[in-house]
Amino acid sequence: MLNTEFIAAPENNSRRLMIALHGLGDSRAGFRWLPEAMQMPSLNFLLVDAPDPYYGGFAWYDLQNPAPGIERSRQMIFELLDHLAEQGFPREQIVLCGFSQGCLLTIETGARYPHKLAGLVGISGYTAQPEQLVREFSPQALQQRFLITHGTLDPLLPIENVRKQVEILRAAGLQIEWHEFVKEHSIAGEPEVAVIRQFVRNSYV
Numbered sequence: 001m002l003n004t005e006f007i008a009a010p011e012n013n014s015r016r017l018m019i020a021l022h023g024l025g026d027s028r029a030g031f032r033w034l035p036e037a038m039q040m041p042s043l044n045f046l047l048v049d050a051p052d053p054y055y056g057g058f059a060w061y062d063l064q065n066p067a068p069g070i071e072r073s074r075q076m077i078f079e080l081l082d083h084l085a086e087q088g089f090p091r092e093q094i095v096l097c098g099f100s101q102g103c104l105l106t107i108e109t110g111a112r113y114p115h116k117l118a119g120l121v122g123i124s125g126y127t128a129q130p131e132q133l134v135r136e137f138s139p140q141a142l143q144q145r146f147l148i149t150h151g152t153l154d155p156l157l158p159i160e161n162v163r164k165q166v167e168i169l170r171a172a173g174l175q176i177e178w179h180e181f182v183k184e185h186s187i188a189g190e191p192e193v194a195v196i197r198q199f200v201r202n203s204y205v
Contacts, residue, residue, distance in 0.1 A: 001083075002076055003049040004028070010041040015088060016118075016204060017044045018095045019080075021102030023124075025057040031099075037193050040200065046084070050101070051076060060101040066128055074108045081113065095200050097121035100157075100185065103148075104128060110144045111137050111174065119203035121196055122148045124185055126157050130165045134172040146176045147199040149192055151183035 005028050009016065018038070020031040028047035035045045050058035051073060061069025077096075085091050095118045098106035103125020110120035111133050125148075127133055150162050159180065170176050179195050181188040 002051060002080055004080075005032075005047040007032075007035050007045040007047070009044040014042045014044060015090060016040075016042050016093050016095075017046060017084065017089045018097055018200065019046045019048060021048055021060070021077075021096070021098035021105055022050065022058070023098075023100030023102055024059050024063075025054050026099075027057050030057075034097075037190075038197055038200070040197065042204075043200070044089075048080070060105055070104070070108060070128060073105055074112065077105060077109050078113060081109075081115070081117075085115075091115045091117055093118055093204075095119045095121060095203055097123070097196070098125065099123045099187065100125050107146070107148070107169075108133070110146055111141045111169075114138045114140055116140050116143050119145045119147065119199060121199065122146065123187060123192075123196075124150055124154060124157065124183075126162050127165050127169070130168040134168065137172070142173045142175070144175065145199075145203060146174060147179070147196065148176055149179045149181060149195065151181055151185065151188070153182060153184045156185045 022030045028049045031047045050060040052059045060073040096106050103122035106120050106122045107127050150159050152159050166178055181192050
């Protein structure tokens with residue numbers, strides 16, 4: 001089971017939930033700023049540590065041999081979503097959000113999970129094998145709503161490559177809202193958070 005940290009919504013009894021998946025070498029602590037920044041009192045948050053230790057933080061998969069770790073971590077996220085549903089957080093009220101490696105897992109989950117979520121937010125990430133992912137879409141994949149953001153100055157994941165991957169996924173029918181920001185491998189402060197906030201609000205309309 002993944003290590004998690006739950007931050008309750010100020011509004012009592014809300015079942016709306018945002019799950020945050022960090023990037024390589026980070027931990028759930030790296031997303032503790034998110035609840036205040038989102039300014040959504042009806043939204044609970046679940047911050048998640050990736051399973052593998054990595055230089056004082058954690059990783060979702062091994063960069064040298066990513067496929068086994070991606071599959072294992074994706075299955076762990078599936079199990080987490082199923083567990084949360086059993087605990088009274090309806091899947092259709094859950095937004096999954098990830099940065100970098102967490103973005104890849106967010107896209108993987110949205111394309112393969114057999115139940116519809118409220119929305120999926122991928123920040124500064126990529127997909128490992130988009131053509132294979134298209135072939136393995138779940139029956140719910142085309143009903144999911146994605147927001148994917150990326151930086152035009154990203155030195156780790158050049159935006160040209162990510163644009164091509166997004167085009168492949170869109171051509172296969174995924175509902176992807178795409179936004180580019182003048183940023184490196186990071187989150188572009190309030191301008192980017194505002195886009196995420198609006199997407200999440202629309203997910204609950």
